[in-house]
Amino acid sequence: MSIRIKVIEGTPLHGKSLCFSCREAQVIQGHQASDTAVYCHAFFENPKKIEKPVSACSQYAKMTDQTLKQMEEIAWVIAYKKGKPIGFMSAMEIKAKQRAGEIDDD
Secondary structure, X not given: OOOOOOOOOOOOOOOOXXXXXXXXXXXXXXXXXXXXXXXEOOOOOOOEEEOOXXXXXXXXXEOOOOXXXXXXXXXXXXXXXXXXXXXXXXHHHHHHHHHHOOOOOO
8 A cells, every 4th residue: 555645745855956946046167067157146135056956936036037127128119199199109209209399298
């Protein structure tokens, strides 16, 4: 007779550290797998060396996700003016029209 045990949300004993895909991490790798140094820049005034693989982190920022500033730079704005057609403009077009006084700075 055997008993089957299922652990939910247990601590993984394998897998790559979250730091390798985090925007806030500085990873220095040598020629051997054991020659790896990881420093966290997320919430430390001075970067902190991370000694063990990380499986969860409250400051994790996925490297492939865009920051709010990056999203604002590529966003399109809906421009409108009474009596004129409504349309989408890029951030560069908005700035040029604002400088020319064609649209309000709102």
